[in-house]
Amino acid sequence: MFPSQPTWSTSRSNLLQRCPRAFVLRYGLGEISQHHPLGQDLLHAFEIQTPWILLHQTIRLVVLDYVEDYANGTVWSTGLVRARFATDYTQLLNKRNVILKRVQDKGRIRISNLQRSHPENHLIEMGVEALINIIQHPEFVSLLKQGRIKRMEPTQSISSNRVRVYNSPDFIHHSERGETLVKLNPFGEISAYRHQRQAALLRLYGGKDSTILQFSLRQRCWNVKKTIPTDAEVNDAMSLVRLDVEQMEKLYSLVGKNNNLDKVALADTYRSCMNCQVRFICPSKDGLERARAEQFTLMCV
Numbered sequence: 001m002f003p004s005q006p007t008w009s010t011s012r013s014n015l016l017q018r019c020p021r022a023f024v025l026r027y028g029l030g031e032i033s034q035h036h037p038l039g040q041d042l043l044h045a046f047e048i049q050t051p052w053i054l055l056h057q058t059i060r061l062v063v064l065d066y067v068e069d070y071a072n073g074t075v076w077s078t079g080l081v082r083a084r085f086a087t088d089y090t091q092l093l094n095k096r097n098v099i100l101k102r103v104q105d106k107g108r109i110r111i112s113n114l115q116r117s118h119p120e121n122h123l124i125e126m127g128v129e130a131l132i133n134i135i136q137h138p139e140f141v142s143l144l145k146q147g148r149i150k151r152m153e154p155t156q157s158i159s160s161n162r163v164r165v166y167n168s169p170d171f172i173h174h175s176e177r178g179e180t181l182v183k184l185n186p187f188g189e190i191s192a193y194r195h196q197r198q199a200a201l202l203r204l205y206g207g208k209d210s211t212i213l214q215f216s217l218r219q220r221c222w223n224v225k226k227t228i229p230t231d232a233e234v235n236d237a238m239s240l241v242r243l244d245v246e247q248m249e250k251l252y253s254l255v256g257k258n259n260n261l262d263k264v265a266l267a268d269t270y271r272s273c274m275n276c277q278v279r280f281i282c283p284s285k286d287g288l289e290r291a292r293a294e295q296f297t298l299m300c301v
């Protein structure tokens with residue numbers, strides 16, 4: 001009934017850790033009912049991101065375009081960087097508003113706690129500063145100045161031991177010094193453990209000697225980490241991927257015949273619910289603790 005090929009991605013894993021119920025709604029029920037009007041509404045609801053998330057998505061998209069143009073011989077001015085960021089961010093916000101309105105107008109699912117968003121100047125300034133800081137970063141400049149650099153698409157996956165893994169680098173760089181796989185983490189510094197796992201899984205896209213370069217944004221500045229993961233680290237990372245996949249399949253198996261989610265756990269903490277896109281259809285909308293207590297009671301009878 002649920003996805004036939006085990007699939008792992010950072011976003012799947014993050015959602016799984018954040019909330020099993022949200023994970024099953026997004027990647028279980030949402031996927032299998034994507035051709036049904038209610039399923040489409042559910043997937044659209046997951047697309048409605050906060051302006052803060054869209055800001056960081058825009059930073060990443062503009063860096064990708066900047067590098068692509070640079071590789072083709074066009075170097076953007078600071079003014080163009082600013083204009084591109086403002087335009088792209090506004091477009092993403094407009095797209096979000098259109099989806100929100102469409103779902104609200106249809107009225108099949110009720111989203112009452114979200115409102116239309118507009119680009120705010122201080123967020124645009126923040127995004128532009130982060131962009132300028134990366135394109136002037138010495139490591140970044142050195143990648144662009146020598147060798148060849150190619151943009152990668154996030155839809156590129158690798159199949160390893162029957163599991164489809166989505167963890168594509170953003171760029172691949174080649175020079176006489178070898179191959180470098182570059183990843184941007186615009187959503188803030190990630191933990192050392194996640195950094196290591198991300199680097200090891202990135203190596204699946206390269207060779208044993210590939211260097212992994214991870215740029216992570218923190219308070220508008222970029223920290224850089226350079227590693228060459230060992231075979232043991234890649235194997236460890238894949239073992240963790242398989243554990244995640246087992247947990248995902250176990251959750252899918254808890255969904256009842258009539259898509260009953262009673263046995264699928266809710267989030268552990270209220271923090272997870274605060275920005276959840278599907279809170280309006282979740283029992284926790286009237287209080288997580290109460291919903292968890294009711295679920296516990298139901299499971300005991």
Ligand code: SF4
Nearest residue numbers: 019267273276279282
């Ligand atoms: S509102 Fe909370 S418990 Fe419900 S799906 Fe979202 S994160 Fe999970």
